[in-house]
Amino acid sequence: MPGFPTPRLEPLLVEWDYGDYEGVTSAEIRRRRPGWDLWRDGCPNGEDTAAVLSRAERFLALALEQGEGSVIAFSHGHFVRALAIAFLDLPPPIGSRLNLETAALSVLRETDGQRMLERWNDTGRLPVPPGP
Secondary structure, three states, X not given: OOOOOOOOOOHXXXXXXXXXXXXXXXXXXXXXXXXXXXXXXXXXXXXXXHHHHHHHHHHHHHHHOOOOOOOOOOOOHHHHHHHHHHHHOOOHHHXXXXXXXXXXXXXXXXXXXXXXXXXXXXXXXXXXXXXX
């Protein structure tokens, strides 16, 4: 990959461990548990928000160890949201308000010690599905 000649698999970037909720839709979970929110309640026998944010913080520390330059990471929706929350030092419930489409591009940037969300949920480069 030009510009990133030594890609590697990073276990910290795996998706949220949904435990008992693996394969169950949010709507189904809320029918069984009204008011459930992933970011507040986590998943029984899976990860809670603190565990996911801890992984995100460890990944950020690892990325910063790379020194100057960019780091590109490919991960899953809920984990990318957690990564943004950790990077921007936002409260965890914000995760439920960060929409993220499949294959979206997001950019987190640190400039002069200031962390910012430069781009979020950009799907503009994706092909448009054929119409009816």
